[in-house]
Amino acid sequence: MKKTLCILVSMFCITMQGCSHNNILLQSYDIKKMAVISGIGIEQTQSGMYNVYMQVYVPKEQDNMDINIMYASGRSIAEAVKNISLKYNKQPYLSHNKILILSEDIAKMGIKRHLDYIGRDIEMRESVPVAVCKGNVKNFIAAENEETAKYSGKKANDIIDVSNFNSGVYSVSVLDIYKNFSDDSADLILPYLIREKNDEVEIEGYAVFRGEKMIDSASLNEMQGVFWIKNKIAGNVEVIGNPNNINENISVKIKNSHCTAVPEIINGSLKKVDINIKTEFNVVESGCIDPLDNNQVRQIEEKFNKKIKKRILFVADKYMKNKDTDIFGFKKFDKNADLKNLKLNINIRSNLSGSGLLKNNVE
Amino acid sequence: MINNKISSIQLFIILFICRIISFAINMPQNKYPIYSGNIWLSVVIKSILSFIVIMPYVIIFSKQKYIDNIQKNNALNFILFIYLMLKLIITSVQFSNLAGDTVLPRMSILFIIIPICIFTLYASIKGIETIARMAQFLIPFMIFGVLIIIILSYINADYSTLPDDAMKFTFKESFFGACYMLSNNYEAAVFLLLLPYLKDNKKIGIKYLKFNIVSCIFDISVIGAMFVTFGKYIVNVSYPFFSIARNIKITKFFERLESIYLALWILGTFVVIALMYYLLKNTLKVKSNKIYIFLSGVLIALTLYFTFSKSIFAAFSQSLFVFSISIIIIFAAPFLSMIQIHERRNNKK
Numbered sequence: 283m284k285k286t287l288c289i290l291v292s293m294f295c296i297t298m299q300g301c302s303h304n305n306i307l308l309q310s311y312d313i314k315k316m317a318v319i320s321g322i323g324i325e326q327t328q329s330g331m332y333n334v335y336m337q338v339y340v341p342k343e344q345d346n347m348d349i350n351i352m353y354a355s356g357r358s359i360a361e362a363v364k365n366i367s368l369k370y371n372k373q374p375y376l377s378h379n380k381i382l383i384l385s386e387d388i389a390k391m392g393i394k395r396h397l398d399y400i401g402r403d404i405e406m407r408e409s410v411p412v413a414v415c416k417g418n419v420k421n422f423i424a425a426e427n428e429e430t431a432k433y434s435g436k437k438a439n440d441i442i443d444v445s446n447f448n449s450g451v452y453s454v455s456v457l458d459i460y461k462n463f464s465d466d467s468a469d470l471i472l473p474y475l476i477r478e479k480n481d482e483v484e485i486e487g488y489a490v491f492r493g494e495k496m497i498d499s500a501s502l503n504e505m506q507g508v509f510w511i512k513n514k515i516a517g518n519v520e521v522i523g524n525p526n527n528i529n530e531n532i533s534v535k536i537k538n539s540h541c542t543a544v545p546e547i548i549n550g551s552l553k554k555v556d557i558n559i560k561t562e563f564n565v566v567e568s569g570c571i572d573p574l575d576n577n578q579v580r581q582i583e584e585k586f587n588k589k590i591k592k593r594i595l596f597v598a599d600k601y602m603k604n605k606d607t608d609i610f611g612f613k614k615f616d617k618n619a620d621l622k623n624l625k626l627n628i629n630i631r632s633n634l635s636g637s638g639l640l641k642n643n644v645e
Numbered sequence: 646m647i648n649n650k651i652s653s654i655q656l657f658i659i660l661f662i663c664r665i666i667s668f669a670i671n672m673p674q675n676k677y678p679i680y681s682g683n684i685w686l687s688v689v690i691k692s693i694l695s696f697i698v699i700m701p702y703v704i705i706f707s708k709q710k711y712i713d714n715i716q717k718n719n720a721l722n723f724i725l726f727i728y729l730m731l732k733l734i735i736t737s738v739q740f741s742n743l744a745g746d747t748v749l750p751r752m753s754i755l756f757i758i759i760p761i762c763i764f765t766l767y768a769s770i771k772g773i774e775t776i777a778r779m780a781q782f783l784i785p786f787m788i789f790g791v792l793i794i795i796i797l798s799y800i801n802a803d804y805s806t807l808p809d810d811a812m813k814f815t816f817k818e819s820f821f822g823a824c825y826m827l828s829n830n831y832e833a834a835v836f837l838l839l840l841p842y843l844k845d846n847k848k849i850g851i852k853y854l855k856f857n858i859v860s861c862i863f864d865i866s867v868i869g870a871m872f873v874t875f876g877k878y879i880v881n882v883s884y885p886f887f888s889i890a891r892n893i894k895i896t897k898f899f900e901r902l903e904s905i906y907l908a909l910w911i912l913g914t915f916v917v918i919a920l921m922y923y924l925l926k927n928t929l930k931v932k933s934n935k936i937y938i939f940l941s942g943v944l945i946a947l948t949l950y951f952t953f954s955k956s957i958f959a960a961f962s963q964s965l966f967v968f969s970i971s972i973i974i975i976f977a978a979p980f981l982s983m984i985q986i987h988e989r990r991n992n993k994k
Contacts, residue, residue, distance in 0.1 A: 290763070401881075404750050409894050457878075457892060458803070464878035513805055 317372040323419035325385035334362035376405040381439040389496035408457035414489040468611025507597035525581035533567035545615035552616035655777035687822035692861040701979035703850040733921040769922035802873035828971040
């Protein structure tokens with residue numbers, strides 16, 4: 283028995299040695315032949331071919347990182363990825379990918395089938411954020427001549443990541459999209475990226491979807507109304523007019539917010555939705571009022587409530603009623619709801635809870 | 646006379662490892678009604694049913710001599726042998742499928758299956774005490790690992806996207822779901838075959854009840870973790886528990902917990918497969934290890950066959966034959982044993 287065990291262990295030692303792709307049992311790869319991917323961009327040409335662009339980390343001396351671009355075409359995303367390894371003689375390692383960027387054309391055609399590869403592949407992660415870029419991915423991610431273009435994927439991810447803290451940008455992962463399609467809960471909105479003239483990457487707003495297809499793009503401010511309903515607004519800064527002076531503004535930061543939607547269903551069809559929002563906010567910048575004066579506090583709260591209501595109604599009119607998009611997710615109450623004629627009753631209870639470290643304005 | 650004895654704690658540790666492996670780790674490959682609210686009620690009904698089907702064994706066990714009568718029942722032994730063989734093949738194939746699809750996609754399946762079979766066979770030859778001690782040693786790590794994954798998945802989850810029908814259920818569907826879950830569970834067979842090895846037979850029924858309550862809570866928390874992570878998308882996911890571990894991301898540094906999952910899964914499956922081999926050996930009642938090893942070789946060959954032909958395995962594992970054998974062992978065997986013993990007592994009188 284001991285002899286057999288010794289032989290077995292020896293066999294293991296011989297066959298399980300390190301990284302050799304010639305090994306019969308272990309088809310592993312040499313680290314030098316792997317390309318660690320930091321961002322992926324996908325677009326589809328008019329002939330139906332997929333162009334896949336990958337930003338690759340290139341380790342340099344003294345902990346510095348450079349990023350290179352690899353791209354290839356194929357009849358499917360998987361084939362394009364395979365072609366990348368043939369073209370560059372490197373195996374793409376997708377596990378460290380930070381962002382997935384889809385071209386506007388793909389978003390308009392429908393994103394469902396294009397995400398299938400991401401869900402199936404073992405190296406891809408479903409927690410990767412997804413964004414749509416204006417125009418072609420090639421212009422956005424792979425402008426190789428320009429130094430800043432190389433870092434577009436990484437920068438886009440950084441912007442989404444950092445903005446999550448102050449609720450500037452609503453990040454959507456691949457898993458969120460899958461869940462959204464499975465639940466039919468609400469129509470999607472994805473961050474919408476642009477490249478400015480100075481070549482800097484910016485988030486212009488959101489790509490608005492109906493079903494799996496992008497129908498429009500909206501600015502960051504326009505979409506704030508949606509985040510009040512989705513309870514994703516905490517941390518955001520809102521600027522409201524001074525109740526006593528039209529020319530002055532007050533900045534408030536939303537501390538927390540909770541929204542509940544109560545449907546009114548008559549004869550099996552959704553007629554009205556009561557939106558009840560409870561929120562708490564702080565004054566973070568006040569040029570000309572005393573935020574601890576009770577009358578002024580009431581006035582600020584009223585002004586704030588009006589602003590929120592206006593934001594929600596703006597989104598409801600533009601996207602829910604005019605474009606028949608279930609942007610708030612009200613179809614979960616009634617799948618055949620007539621969104622164009624749906625009445626919204628918005629009740630907001632806000633509470634100004636503090637004024638930061640200053641109790642009075644600096645005179 | 647059996648020299649190899651285990652304590653009741655060790656028995657329940659083995660049963661709990663079986664539960665972790667069959668319910669959490671291998672759940673994806675079993676078609677539970679997980680996408681609806683029925684799952685919650687199914688889990689509770691399953692726990693009640695499993696207690697009911699175990700009770701006859703507990704009653705018989707309270708009179709030690711009758712347990713030996715069950716063991717000597719050739720018909721029951723034959724069905725148990727078939728059942729264990731099927732379960733052993735299914736567990737081994739699930740193990741290799743999971744390995745091939747997830748953590749070791751580039752490695753040859755042979756390289757996974759053959760070593761695990763060899764080592765589990767060796768453990769099973771050493772006896773139940775060895776397996777039980779190994780289980781006792783592993784259980785703290787397994788519980789810690791499972792709890793880490795479950796708790797972090799709750800922290801990581803987005804509760805605003807929970808499906809609306811997560812709490813809607815119908816009794817009929819829940820009941821059938823519970824029966825289906827129970828048919829995938831091998832606790833009853835393990836419990837029956839390990840009872841004669843128990844050192845202490847006091848209050849085994851109460852102990853099983855406590856174990857059942859803890860297991861029920863465990864099952865519900867696993868289902869909850871899957872619900873909050875995936876919602877209705879769970880029906881599309883091949884390995885939900887693995888995907889939960891993959892998707893955990895607390896801040897930017899606490900992520901990629903597949904390694905914990907991997908440790909749980911390899912260690913747990915090792916105990917379960919070793920136990921299956923051991924129980925198979927017992928039902929076979931051969932003293933020579935040669936016949937046993939030959940049979941194990943046949944089983945390994947079958948496992949490899951099913952591993953390479955997944956569609957045939959899917960049809961086989963969900964076939965009426967496998968389901969019927971499971972139902973006979975889980976539902977019919979305890980009560981038939983009771984009737985048999987009752988008749989023997991009447992004949993003696």
